[in-house]
Amino acid sequence: MGRKIREITVVIIIMLTVMVIGYSQVSKSLAVDTDKEPKSVLGTEDKDGTEGTIEPEEPDGPKEPDGPEPPERPDRPVEKYEFKCPAPDGKNGYYVTAPKIELIHVSEYGITKYRFTDSEGGTAEGELKESGDRVCIGPDQFKDGGNSIYVWMEDEEGVQAEDSEYSKELYIDTAPPDIQLRAPRGLDAWYQKQVMLNVKGDDGDKGSQVEQISVYAGKQLLGTTSNSQAAFQISQTSVKGNGVSVTVAVADRAGNKKEVTRKLYIDGTPPETAIQGIDNYMITSRPAEVHFQAEDDNVLSSASAKIVRESPEGELEELTGNKWESDGRVSDMRRQLSEDGIYKMELTASDKAGFSRSQTAQIIIDKKNPVIRYVDELDNRVMREFQWEHPMEEAIKDFTSYVYEIRLDGKIYTPGKKVKTEGVHTLRIKAVDAAGNEAAAQARFLIDRTPPEILFEDVKEGETYEEECTFKVTVKDGNDTIEGIWLDGEKQAVNPRSKVYQYTVQEYGEHIVLVRACDRAGNRAETDVGFKVVKKETILDKIINPVRQRLVPEQRSTGEAAGKTDHGSVKKRTVFLLSATAAGSAAGIAVYKKRRRKK
Template identity: 25%
Template sequence: MHVVESYATDVAGNPEGISRVSFGVDTVAPATGVTLSGPRGENGWYLGPVTVAIRAEDATSGVSISYRLDDGPWSPYAGSFVVAGEGTHRVDYAAVDGAGNSETGDASVSIDSTPPLVVLEMSGIPGREDWYVSDVLVSLRAEDGGSGLARLEVRLDGGSWAEYASALPLTDGVHTVSYRASDAAGNMAGSRTVIVSVDATSPQSTAVLSGERGDHGWYRTPVVVSLQASDATSGVDVLAYRVGTGTWRPYGDPFTLSSGVHTIQFTATDKAGWLEPAQTLTVRVDETPPALAAVQTPGHSTSHDVTLTWSASDSGSGVDRFEVAVDGGGWTRLGTEPTARLHLADGAHTVVIRATDAAGNRAESSVAITIDTNMFSPGGPYGGAPTGVLLVAIIVLVSIAIAWSRRRQRR
């Protein structure tokens, strides 16, 4: 502040009274600044409302402040104010001192208090009870309308966090997928976890048959059928079966099949909804040997060549073959004709006929045969007649010899 004093004197020497003028000189604009206060995030962003305080200083002529927000109308500044709302805001301010010197400035206020929005999507074929019955693709997408997405991360089955790049393929098993995201302001979409259960494989069932195995795929005793099924992922829900064209029923305990040809079908369903294609099994059981009728034989033969006949039947697996054994010797196959042609030596013989069905069941029948081909034997081909002739001839010869001897003695 300056004071100028002045007076004047005329030619006659009369002085004027002293005059004083006070004035100030201010050629310096006010010093200004702004202070922003609020929850700071990252990269210059705030995570909530921001308090704006404007300051202006002028040591000479004093100062007045005005401001505006986001190109709005100018308002006198009376004290700090709050800027709220998502997005980037502009605060303009001006300070003017008493001399008319002015200073302007601006400040940018960026606010983002909302974390990113993360959406998880799964593509696959849904089954039952939250299972998928095909491989699954898990994809993520994230949006942030404020500061923008900074990072999207994923973790599979408790492993390490990794930046998400592309969809995750998931195969059989129960998987945990965790994901999180953050924006440029530092807002974090907290970790979330979903469980993805995948069972892309149908269950497997098997049958176990217990019984005495025969020939040609037949059993010779009742067969006990045991069924079992396994599923390594979701687990077996139902194991069902039927015999022949009967009703499907849940399998509980082993069951028994007696004589006959049986068709068994069985299938398993797992908890995910997979239905195994039905399996078919044929079980042939024949517990009964063939019915072998008595062997037709002459009993006594005067010929070495003998023909035996018989009949046999089998209502189960059917007669497969006949065999013959003579006097405890080895078995000789005869085929399927119920006839045996034998060449036997003289004497008594035991002949055994054996019938075997396709399952291997056997039935036997034995007969006794006597062969006598001696022409002098009473049981021979001539009934003993040659022996009688021979005896008569001997008697005649002896009689002749005796008569001749007596005649010589008389001489």
């Protein structure tokens, strides 16, 4: 805006100067014309609007002059001043150093005048009258921006001399542009892989303004722009913590240049982590020393290790007291692990740029043999059949993985398979855990599928005993047990420790003895014996009994075989049979007698 005002002011001064010069020339012409006679002027109009010729009026006589005539001015030439100004030492017509202007008055006549205006509106005016007078302007009077000087000459009467006017604009820019650099988190922060660097060149309101910005990473040119503000992507990475050297060069239109070099910290990769001294998921029966290490190619920010031990009983414990050693780029920590358990480890490291990396590992320390269960329960057992029904994860206890082998009588046995072969068998289970610890268990057992043998002494099936029957009940194998005895359906008291039972039956009639027994294998047997106790036979009984036996065969119901004989029914059937036999005998005797009489 100030520059435009100055330009308008100069134009107005020039116009005013031209008007003054023109006015002076017109005055001179008029002065000359007054000494001449008036001429006809063509193209004039009468009052009525018609063209005509104006005739000069004849003077009536000599006229007296109105006043004294002015004296004639001597014809004294005005010599123009000397103006000395160096050429611009910058680009695009700019001075990058303030110049020095010299103005010399060389004329014997007239006055040399000047007016100097700096970029801030300050003015300095003066005039030179004597030949050889001179004045110097600058360099201190000049200020950055547009400065102007206007020079002209006047005669003693203040009339501006012809062709004496001179004006000049001088543009000064002595200061290089200011450079401003910005990054998202500051220039001293660490960045991942790349960073956008914002560059701004500021040449001020009165400067020549920015012409070019160039950015270099080391010696590599990243880009240029003619804008006063731009963003450049820096992707070169730091090495060993040293920043990337970035140089920004800014030049203005006057040719002033400025460079700024800063370091940017850019990390391209996360830290390296390692858990050494062990193999991941290894299982060992020995103590282990674990080496944790974190390393970064620039600056390591932090490193930590978390170790959690799970005991064989399932309890969790986090190990503390880890001691680290670090030199800024590498951190180390060693830890001795000795107790049985599952160790889960996690190593985490981060660097200054915010990169983070984690690594996990697990080892198992197992110094104890596996525990094999349920086998001892089979030792010396007697059973009807064998089948291993226990899940192996329950039968073998170890907090690591393991392999096992089951053999029956020296041959591989598949869990769940039924074995019914009678005799003595040997079962052996062997387990080896992942740490190499071994365990074995063995049992001998008997398979017995033969039911017990029940023995009756002094009584036989279907026999008849007069007056009473005394008998014994026992089992052949002394290891077998009589579970129950029923006599005519009535359960008898038994002693589990007694192996022989003796009974005496004196009640007349049919009797059934039912015996149940079992052995150690769970085999069971059931046997019954039916017999009769009768009175001692008379002659008549000896005649009737054979007939009765032919007419009424022996019947036993299912209930009777089970020791639940209906004695009332037996008695009724017996009475019926005896009555029928007696009636038949009487009828036979009557017929026999009748026949004898007829004869």
